[in-house]
Amino acid sequence: MNDTDVLVVGAGPTGLTLTASLLNQGIQAAIVDKLPAGANTSRAAVANARSLEVLENLDVSWRMVKAGLVAPRFSMRQGDRTLIPIDFSTLPTNYPYSLMISQADTERLLEERLNELGGEVLRPKTLSRIAQDSTGVTAIFDDGETLRASYVVGADGTHSTVRHQAGIGFAGGEFAESFALADVRVAGEAPRDEVILFYGNDGLTVLAPLPDGVFRIVAPHPDAPQSPTAEFVQDLLDTRAFGPGRTEVTDLLWGSRFKIHHRVADTFRAGRILLAGDAAHVHSPAGGQGMNLGITDAIELATALATTLHGAPDTALDAYSASQRARAQQVLTLTGRLTRVSTLPRPLRPIRNSAMRLAAHVPAVRRQLAWRLSGLVYR
Numbered sequence: 539m540n541d542t543d544v545l546v547v548g549a550g551p552t553g554l555t556l557t558a559s560l561l562n563q564g565i566q567a568a569i570v571d572k573l574p575a576g577a578n579t580s581r582a583a584v585a586n587a588r589s590l591e592v593l594e595n596l597d598v599s600w601r602m603v604k605a606g607l608v609a610p611r612f613s614m615r616q617g618d619r620t621l622i623p624i625d626f627s628t629l630p631t632n633y634p635y636s637l638m639i640s641q642a643d644t645e646r647l648l649e650e651r652l653n654e655l656g657g658e659v660l661r662p663k664t665l666s667r668i669a670q671d672s673t674g675v676t677a678i679f680d681d682g683e684t685l686r687a688s689y690v691v692g693a694d695g696t697h698s699t700v701r702h703q704a705g706i707g708f709a710g711g712e713f714a715e716s717f718a719l720a721d722v723r724v725a726g727e728a729p730r731d732e733v734i735l736f737y738g739n740d741g742l743t744v745l746a747p748l749p750d751g752v753f754r755i756v757a758p759h760p761d762a763p764q765s766p767t768a769e770f771v772q773d774l775l776d777t778r779a780f781g782p783g784r785t786e787v788t789d790l791l792w793g794s795r796f797k798i799h800h801r802v803a804d805t806f807r808a809g810r811i812l813l814a815g816d817a818a819h820v821h822s823p824a825g826g827q828g829m830n831l832g833i834t835d836a837i838e839l840a841t842a843l844a845t846t847l848h849g850a851p852d853t854a855l856d857a858y859s860a861s862q863r864a865r866a867q868q869v870l871t872l873t874g875r876l877t878r879v880s881t882l883p884r885p886l887r888p889i890r891n892s893a894m895r896l897a898a899h900v901p902a903v904r905r906q907l908a909w910r911l912s913g914l915v916y917r
């Protein structure tokens with residue numbers, strides 16, 4: 539007898555969605571996380587239309603919409619000039635917008651729903667090793683405890699122990715440039731209903747609204763400091779956004795620097811061990827796809843596991859691995875392109891911007907971008 543049907547390792551957005559969805563379908567599931575409490579740092583800032591659609595069955599979408607900020611507009615600009623406007627309003631969905639919400643809030647709402655469904659995150663509890671045989675998987679934790687499950691899912695992020703233990707490769711690489719990231723309050727020009735990617739000749743800057751009057755700034759920079767200062771962010775806005783003095787940083791809440799990896803696991807399934815979320819794929823945050831892809835992995839995997847555990851052949855698990863891996867590769871292609879376009883050498887940037895303005899005249903280009911960024915293309 540196994541202790542549980544499914545052990546989920548990692549209580550980020552992927553693991554929480556997966557566990558809640560399993561419980562919602564009557565499957566026994568346990569979830570562990572090595573952290574004593576949920577992380578409170580600023581990470582993903584956007585929930586897209588597809589995530590909100592798939593979270594409807596879990597009764598979580600309306601809670602997120604209530605806690606977040608609706609941004610119906612998304613544009614690529616150079617200063618005041620719009621290069622490519624992206625219109626979500628015509629998309630056939632109940633959520634024709636980007637929902638701006640901090641990852642900490644998304645996790646809090648998912649955990650709240652998990653608790654309502656009778657689940658609880660066991661923490662702090664760190665997985666050290668796993669061993670599988672024909673009837674299940676034995677998980678061994680750093681406190682010496684063991685747990686036996688029919689299936690184990692690694693939703694344990696980029697440095698996944700589950701992936702390492704299963705011997706699954708994680709091929710890919712790293713973009714050369716560093717990115718600066720900051721959450722700030724500003725005065726002056728900064729729309730609250732629009733996510734803007736400024737393609738300035740000095741480089742890219744993202745200016746995205748968050749709830750409570752906060753804005754997220756993201757920018758590739760060859761000398762991005764470990765902790766960007768208010769002056770550094772002000773310079774980014776002056777040189778790359780609307781123009782000098784037009785948007786003033788009044789408060790720096792948080793800042794960091796990061797490098798971007800692009801990797802996909804060789805497979806999302808090795809027998810009774812499965813991968814989902816960042817454990818299975820990492821890529822550029824351009825277009826805000828990372829957490830959203832993890833949430834759709836979780837929903838698809840919950841259905842595949844429920845089907846299998848209800849007695850069907852386990853081919854649904856292979857289908858999960860093949861289809862979500864293919865999606866991850868498509869997302870890597872899209873976000874890789876957006877990143878490369880934004881980090882082109884300076885002499886090529888005016889040519890790039892002219893090409894973007896021309897491309898904007900083709901309705902199919904704008905439509906494709908809207909479908910991909912909203913995640914609806916993966917329905």
Ligand SMILES: Cc1cc2nc3c(=O)[nH]c(=O)nc-3n(C[C@H](O)[C@H](O)[C@H](O)COP(=O)(O)OP(=O)(O)OC[C@H]3O[C@@H](n4cnc5c(N)ncnc54)[C@H](O)[C@@H]3O)c2cc1C
Pocket residue numbers: 547548549550551552553570571572573580581582583584641663664665666693694695696698699719794796814815816817823825826827828829830832
């Ligand atoms: C600075 C920053 C900015 C980002 N911006 C965006 C953005 O704008 N848009 C976007 O979509 N994405 C963004 N991301 C990425 C996004 O945060 C991730 O895609 C998302 O967190 C993935 O969720 P996950 O649940 O798969 O993994 P994670 O959130 O990494 O969760 C994994 C969990 O597993 C736990 N864990 C790890 N190892 C073990 C173990 N051995 N035992 C037990 N528990 C373990 C960890 O404690 C963690 O809680 C950003 C990330 C960072 C760091």
